[in-house]
Amino acid sequence: MLDRNNEGTKKKELTIRDDSVATAEYKFLRSNIPSPTINVVQLAGGTDVSIFGAFKPEDSVRWIEGDKERAALVAASGKAKENQIVIESPIVYRQAPPADLVILRGAHIPGGDDSINKFYESVDANLAEGGLLVTNHYKHQRDAKHFLQNPNYELVGVLVKDQGKPPTITLTKSSNEEIKTELAGQNNPQRTNNKGQTVDKYSGQTFVFQKKIKAEVKPSEATPEAKTEEPKETSAPAEPIHATPLPEKREQKEPEHTAPVAEHKPAEKAPIAPVKAPEKKKEEKRMETFKSTTETSREWMKSKLKSVQKVLGDLGLAAGSSLWELIGTAGIVTAVATGNPIFLAGLGATAIGAFIGWQTAKLAKPDEQAAWIASKAATTIPPFFPFANIASGIMQFLANLKYRQPANAAH
């Protein structure tokens, strides 16, 4: 299945160029993106996106980029063909949730280095930390080179299609260095491709990068000059790592300073005791000042979803069960905003209470609910939360601010 959320509104013909490649890619990606829902952004490339052919019915794939956006971009640019994409406004994608997987295939970006750099910025802005980037640019490996040299990315897999062998995604620590050297033009190893032709060893191969967690980027890595990476184990065996899950994405700790909010009481009756945040390490504070409010907000949202998923797991709820679909997934608002009421799983993106019927008793019949959802879709999201009064949260925050005032002033 491709994309349940867009299934009713979009039909995309996919050409599966090579099933075995798709399977190898899928195996690798799935072992590293264990959540049932994968947020995918496909940037560029035609319709021969092999990985989509390998997703299974039980996968919930949210394909964030839609044909409309692509068509609009292409039309606006006036200089790209139908199967090309021009990112003139990277903001287009920024409204989407960060993706677990970005597929970047054969992007042709006219307009010189500035446009290309903007494009890469857009890719970066859309990929969650710890997320995977798949690219197999055929011409000069430009995309692969870019991400190889980007200290925020780590090459974690290369799909190899040697003649007579099933394709596998392999990466050894030594081949990581070899690939860097080859792509830097320092040597030129050859291989026989699956058509029996002799080609550059890595030409046309799939590269899988993982976006590093920001806190893990060491100062020494954060310079463009840092082109080579010290192998972690120089005597690493040349074994494929395709079945080995990558390091977990960052588990964000619940902020320790969060004040438990007491039962909500009217303002005049409730003197709020300030809650002192525990002292943070200097380094942590320094990192925080470099993060923008928006970036921090995005990360916060992700950490909250992880917390919910953890609770679901702790309760023993199976990933893939209906409840998980309803509340354990990212819940993309646009899933409902498509106005297609058949995507009930997309209700997780809007009012869970309303879906269950706690606030919409009058909409008892499923078809009425569906009609209601469709009608609400036109106005995006309805105001569902008349009783979720946030007064106590505000009071607590103001009290905390007052308590911290001297420290804030110093900051």
Add this chain to the structure above:
Amino acid sequence: MIDTRKTIIEVLSIINFTDDKEVFTDGILVMAEKQALTECIKSLPEHKRAPLIHLLNNTHRQRELSTILKRYITEEMYAKQLEKSTNELFLDYLETIDKTLDPETRAKLESYLALVLADSNRVG
């Protein structure tokens, strides 16, 4: 009564949040719902929670899900928990982004929130 959604959107404007403010606001509110529901399930006594989890794990239709949950969780429980979750979440968000604010923005935010509280007390 505070208009929660409007207030959060306004907060996002004040703090110069650059993504889509409405989408993010709805994300917070939806997250509060998610937390409320999971907390409701967590709070059930074991003899109720175990069969509920069993049923939920074997339910693959969203429509049945609603019926099952309503059997174990009352609207009142949920409403109470939703208010708690929304407040906790909003406070947590404010505390998180507070560290990224410059003093001027923080002062603006403080004034706005104080005004929202004052207004709600006047009306309520």
